[in-house]
Amino acid sequence: MSAATHLPVAYKCGHTEDRDLSDKPAGERARSARWYGEHLVCSRCFKKQQGTDSGDRAAREAKELAEATEVAERDGLPPALIGTEKQAAWALQVRHRMIRNAYAELVEAGTLDDADFQATVLEPAARIDRARWWIDNRDQPATDLPDLLADPGTIDAGASTENVA
Ligand SMILES: [Zn+2]
Numbered sequence: 001m002s003a004a005t006h007l008p009v010a011y012k013c014g015h016t017e018d019r020d021l022s023d024k025p026a027g028e029r030a031r032s033a034r035w036y037g038e039h040l041v042c043s044r045c046f047k048k049q050q051g052t053d054s055g056d057r058a059a060r061e062a063k064e065l066a067e068a069t070e071v072a073e074r075d076g077l078p079p080a081l082i083g084t085e086k087q088a089a090w091a092l093q094v095r096h097r098m099i100r101n102a103y104a105e106l107v108e109a110g111t112l113d114d115a116d117f118q119a120t121v122l123e124p125a126a127r128i129d130r131a132r133w134w135i136d137n138r139d140q141p142a143t144d145l146p147d148l149l150a151d152p153g154t155i156d157a158g159a160s161t162e163n164v165a
Contacts, residue, residue, distance in 0.1 A: 007030065008033070065089055075126075077099075078126065082130050083132055094135055101142035106142075121146055
C-alpha cells in the first residue's frame with residue numbers, strides 16, 4: 001500500500017484541483033498541498049491571468065502609442081524620434097505626457113496663451129528629435145518645459161543613446 005500522490009489543493013482563487021505531488025516525500029505531500037493552496041491560483045485561473053494581463057498591457061501600450069503619434073502629428077512634432085526602437089516609443093509617450101501637462105499647467109491655468117505655448121513649447125520641442133533628451137528630462141516639472149526647451153543643451157548625436165533602458 002502506498003500513499004496517494006495526487007492531493008486536492010484548495011487554491012487562493014477558491015477552486016480546488018488535484019495536484020501531482022509524487023515528487024514530494026509521502027510525509028510532506030499534505031504540507032505541500034497546503035502551501036500551494038495558500039500561495040497559488042489554480043491552473044485555469046493562472047492561464048487566464050497570464051493571458052488577459054499581457055493582452056491588456058500590450059493593447060493599452062499600442063493605444064497610447066497611437067494616440068501620442070496622432071497628437072504629435074497634429075502639433076507639428078516629429079512622430080519618429082531618434083534612438084533605439086524602445087527609446088523612440090518611450091520618448092514619444094514621455095513627450096506626449098510632458099506637453100499635455102505643460103499645456104494644462106501653463107495655458108489652462110492662464111500663464112501662457114496658445115500663441116506663447118506654440119512659440120515656447122511646441123516649436124522648440126519640434127526641433128528636439130533625440131529620444132534620449134525626452135527620456136532624460138521625463139521627471140522635470142511640466143511648468144519648467146519652456147525653460148528646458150529654451151536651453152536644451154548639447155544634444156549628442158548618438159553614442160550616449162546606447163545604455164538607456
Ligand atoms: Zn481558479
